[in-house]
Amino acid sequence: MTETPPLRLARSIVMVGLMGAGKTSIGRRLAQKLHVPFIDSDTEIEKAANETIAEIFARDGEAVFRAGERRIIARLLDGPVQVLATGGGAFMDPSTRERVRQRGISVWLRADLETLLERTSRRQNRPLLANGDPRAVLSRLIETRHPVYAEADITIDSLASPTDTTVQRLLGALTELAGPSGVIDRRPARQEAVS
Numbered sequence: 399m400t401e402t403p404p405l406r407l408a409r410s411i412v413m414v415g416l417m418g419a420g421k422t423s424i425g426r427r428l429a430q431k432l433h434v435p436f437i438d439s440d441t442e443i444e445k446a447a448n449e450t451i452a453e454i455f456a457r458d459g460e461a462v463f464r465a466g467e468r469r470i471i472a473r474l475l476d477g478p479v480q481v482l483a484t485g486g487g488a489f490m491d492p493s494t495r496e497r498v499r500q501r502g503i504s505v506w507l508r509a510d511l512e513t514l515l516e517r518t519s520r521r522q523n524r525p526l527l528a529n530g531d532p533r534a535v536l537s538r539l540i541e542t543r544h545p546v547y548a549e550a551d552i553t554i555d556s557l558a559s560p561t562d563t564t565v566q567r568l569l570g571a572l573t574e575l576a577g578p579s580g581v582i583d584r585r586p587a588r589q590e591a592v593s
Contacts, residue, residue, distance in 0.1 A: 405569070405576055407434055407479040408583030412498045414489040414547055415507035416539055418517035420556045420564065421483040424507060427565045429481035438483045442470050451485075460487075468494050475501040486539070490546055503575070503582065505568060506550035511536055513558050551586050 411428065413421040422438055429436035443466055444450055454463045467485060471494055474482055482502070488494050489504070498504050509517070514536050547553075552571050556564055575582045 404580050405432055405572060406579075406581045407432060408581050410475060410479050410502040411481045411572070412475070412502040412504045413481065413483045413507060414498075414504055414550055415486065415556070416509065416514055416536065416543060416547075417486045418514040418536075419486075419507040419509045420517070420561065421507055423561050424554075424556065424564050424568065425481045425483040427561055428568060431565065431569060432481065435478070435480045436483070437474055437480050439467065439471050439474065439488060440483075440485050442474065443467055443485075446470060464491060467491075472497050486543070489550070490543060495546075495549065503552065503572075503586075504550035505571075506547040506553045507556040507564075508544070508547070508553055509556040511540060513556065514540075516558070 411425075411432075413425045415421055425438075426436045440451055443454070443463075447454055447466065449457075451463065454466070464487065467488055468491055471482070471484060471488055474480070475497055484494075489498070495504075511533070515533060518532060518536070552568070554564060554568050554571065572582055575584060575586060577583065
């Protein structure tokens with residue numbers, strides 16, 4: 399019986415999706431399985447600015463935050479392969495999407511409204527949810543962002559199931575991209591959806 403070689407990344411995996419979709423928790427577990435670093439772009443932005451994202455939003459506004467986010471993500475993608483969790487709005491930026499296409503494999507973690515509401519209610523540091531009804535805000539974000547997230551290379555439904563179940567489905571999708579040596583060095587020829 400032929401043993402399947404371990405998966406190895408030649409391109410970074412870039413997690414995209416709305417807040418609460420599971421980019422950090424699923425990305426962290428995926429990185430462990432692939433034996434590569436996990437990086438959260440929001441954490442890197444906070445380190446670079448020496449303040450929280452909420453503070454950046456409050457003081458400088460979303461446009462300044464997005465410009466910094468674009469620079470940080472570009473720098474991270476120019477570095478070693480990794481699993482990179484991005485902020486919910488990062489993939490909306492055309493230049494960031496293009497950089498991801500050039501340097502990585504994008505994975506959209508798609509979650510329904512009820513799942514997002516339940517998950518985002520656990521944390522109070524979500525600037526876009528700070529003012530207004532979270533259901534209305536998330537509904538609007540789903541309407542505007544899902545069509546852009548659909549451009550991601552792989553779509554994984556992030557359901558109310560254990561994180562490891564979602565990670566295993568994602569590993570299955572990535573295995574399809576691996577060559578005979580187990581190296582994942584290409585994007586899918588077409589977008590792949592895994593429910």
